[in-house]
Amino acid sequence: MQAIAHLLFSPSSPSNVSMPTRPVSRAAQAAQQAAITQADPRWAAVQARSAAADGSFWYSVQTTGVYCRPSCAARTPRPENVRFHVSCAQAEAAGFRPCQRCKPQQSSATAHHAAQVTQACRILEAEDSVTLDALAARMGLSGSHLHRIFKQVTGLTPKAYAAAQREQRVRSALTQSGDSVTDAIYGAGYQSSSRFYERSTQVLGMTPSRYRAGGTAQQIRFAVAQCSLGAILIAHSGQGLCAILLGDDPDALVRDLQDRFAQAELVGGDAGFESLVARVVAFVEAPGLGLDLPLDVQGTAFQQRVWQALRAIPAGQTASYAEIAARIGAPTAMRAVAQACGANALAVAIPCHRVVRSDGALSGYRWGVERKRALLARESNAVHQPVAREKAA
Numbered sequence: 001m002q003a004i005a006h007l008l009f010s011p012s013s014p015s016n017v018s019m020p021t022r023p024v025s026r027a028a029q030a031a032q033q034a035a036i037t038q039a040d041p042r043w044a045a046v047q048a049r050s051a052a053a054d055g056s057f058w059y060s061v062q063t064t065g066v067y068c069r070p071s072c073a074a075r076t077p078r079p080e081n082v083r084f085h086v087s088c089a090q091a092e093a094a095g096f097r098p099c100q101r102c103k104p105q106q107s108s109a110t111a112h113h114a115a116q117v118t119q120a121c122r123i124l125e126a127e128d129s130v131t132l133d134a135l136a137a138r139m140g141l142s143g144s145h146l147h148r149i150f151k152q153v154t155g156l157t158p159k160a161y162a163a164a165q166r167e168q169r170v171r172s173a174l175t176q177s178g179d180s181v182t183d184a185i186y187g188a189g190y191q192s193s194s195r196f197y198e199r200s201t202q203v204l205g206m207t208p209s210r211y212r213a214g215g216t217a218q219q220i221r222f223a224v225a226q227c228s229l230g231a232i233l234i235a236h237s238g239q240g241l242c243a244i245l246l247g248d249d250p251d252a253l254v255r256d257l258q259d260r261f262a263q264a265e266l267v268g269g270d271a272g273f274e275s276l277v278a279r280v281v282a283f284v285e286a287p288g289l290g291l292d293l294p295l296d297v298q299g300t301a302f303q304q305r306v307w308q309a310l311r312a313i314p315a316g317q318t319a320s321y322a323e324i325a326a327r328i329g330a331p332t333a334m335r336a337v338a339q340a341c342g343a344n345a346l347a348v349a350i351p352c353h354r355v356v357r358s359d360g361a362l363s364g365y366r367w368g369v370e371r372k373r374a375l376l377a378r379e380s381n382a383v384h385q386p387v388a389r390e391k392a393a
């Protein structure tokens, strides 16, 4: 404010000397300020009333003289009246009062929990064998409280999260380092080789030495069929379904499968595979019925967290990228969440079609936005009008 006053009224200001002043019209100023606001990525969070953005910035409204947190339920202000602030103190120093409705000066419990869980995740990622109690004590929390908020935010227990981290470490040690298999297992934080081998097929989908060899011995059976959404490729690794791909061109689906499992031996499904295909197609036609088949979900620890959160969205409902980011304890990682949705190999079974933009717009879909629209329409109808059971039989 002071800088502007100086420019307008200083006697040395060139506009006051000889040139006739050409005042910028009020409308032009407003349009300019609106453009500045709209170009700011924080404006989208304000329009979306994003609770995930709470605590990262505040905004003030010139016409009312108050400032708010991004999730404030009050009517969205006109962009030309909005200014952004990095702290409450900065907003108050600029002359704004806290909003009575969203009480921006009080820290939001959700944002606070998400920050605490993020901190816990970073510790679990860095350290192999920290116990829940030790972790909680270090953060000044009780074990049960930490367990509750961790589960609430990520959908995983701290123990399950730590296990996923170890699995990720052993995967990268086996593929990237020259360590022996045993060294890779201990290096990743497993207490004994036998503990690891008990779980290795679950973690790697195969034995560690096969995994190291590039998975050449992994056999993937697959078949391409037609469903109401077009061509569908279904692949099974021996551990579970590892791909459900949708598209127009069956050959393109097979090429996609080859790219995703470059080291595996792909084998066309035999007659016995047909009943599996029929079950998956029936599920895609009526996702609300659920899919009672094991999945072989292969991805990084972060992707696994995103996909787990997606599987928790019931048929007939949607969530925004920001909501998923908040649920997995990474409220600023909306872009990474979108990438994890795009990397999903299990269409419909991991329902990335239930993620939409904060304003409700469909956004993109790995398998085409028209298929996403069809799936969502189907699911919202099914909720009101259950699909006949015999369809799935």
Ligand SMILES: [Zn+2]
Residues within 6 Å of the ligand: 067, 068, 069, 072, 073, 074, 099, 100, 101, 102, 103
């Ligand atoms: Zn407010």
